[in-house]
Amino acid sequence: MFKVVVIGASGLLGRALVDELARQADWQVVATAFSRPAPNTVALDIRDAQAVEQFVEREAPDALVIAAAERRPDVCEHDPALARALNVDAVRTLAAAANRRGAWTLSISTDYVFNGTHPPYRHDSTPAPLNAYGHSKLDGERALTATTDLGCVLRLPLLYGPIVSWAESAVTSLVPAIAASASSNGRSAVMDAWAIRYPTFTPDVALVIRQMLERHAHGETIRGIVQWSGDEPMTKYEIAVRLAEALQLDANLTPQSTPTDATPRPHNCHLASSQLEALGIGRRTPFDTAIRQVLAAFPWRGETAA
Structure with a gap:
């Protein structure tokens, strides 16, 4: 054991x-x-x-x-x-x-x-x-x-990954703003298009x-x-676009090309995964496939995003 x-x-x-x-x-x-x-x-x-x-x-x-x-x-x-x-x-x-x-x-x-x-x-x-x-x-x-x-x-x-609330991941935390921007009187959601994430x-x-x-x-x-790292680079804006597509929302998104966070964040910290790869360790599920699994498993109530 x-x-x-x-x-x-x-x-x-x-x-x-x-x-x-x-x-x-x-x-x-x-x-x-x-x-x-x-x-x-x-x-x-x-x-x-x-x-x-x-x-x-x-x-x-x-x-x-x-x-x-x-x-x-x-x-x-x-x-x-x-x-x-x-x-x-x-x-x-x-x-x-x-x-x-x-x-x-x-x-x-x-x-x-x-x-x-x-x-x-x-x-x-x-x-x-x-x-x-x-x-x-x-x-x-x-x-x-x-x-x-x-x-x-x-x-x-x-x-x-699988969540218990939208806020649990910085990826899914974007959903409420995306959903709000897609409503009939929704304002554009400004999304960071500067920092590159994986x-x-x-x-x-x-x-x-x-x-x-x-x-x-x-x-x-x-x-x-x-x-270990995913291998698809994307900004929060690009993540938001793909989330909107997965949710079939006509979102109103605006890219922000300069840093907006109060706490400084790095521009691009891509991690090389070559050590583990050399040992035959690892798996990468494509983002669009994985995020659809996450969204399908979490109760989605359209306009409320609650």
Whole structure:
């Protein structure tokens, strides 16, 4: 029996990962959550070091995946202490507890550790974050690698997938504005056409992580820093156009060619995925196919977008 703990199982990536791992024969999955605990999850505040240590000691996993984080750049900018507690200190605590049990730790990081001026970025490219979120995730990477030799960082870009609310992903968060612009008296929705993103489907990432876990289970542990990314570049404006097409809405969209976010964001942080590709790891579902799956599974009520 191979036992995996998923930290942050109620989140966008965590849910997809639990769904993927639950299909594996002879694997036991222990899922934790904090803000949205469910009957099949263990309630755990990863900011509570003593609770984390007791949990890991009790469960004694073979591997631990950290999918919990404060991932909202604006929140990190205004509350750096919260960002550090979740993205740095908790990673260190979890990695240390797992290391004491001889468990492999996989921590999720972000393309925002780079400044976006010289893509594509390799795993060993020099990080240069532009905002507090990127800084906190970079410090989290360093916390992991300094705490355990039995660990790996997986950097990911903009994620989307099955949702519980439009706001859960920066991709689907555009839907209410798109829908409003398509109404009879709707104003044009202004969408960023400057920053280039690489939307990446959470079920694809879950498969990547499962394949990495399989290698560890077979004694071929992946260490250090690796990256995975979708391969379709698009701006928020281009994402919005494709969302409108998928929803069959005649949206009124206006591209904005200069940065509009209050928190600075990088221009293009394309992550090279060559390490994992060389290992035969990975899958990329085309965006138009994947987003239609997401929209079909989420209750869509046209003009309300609620």
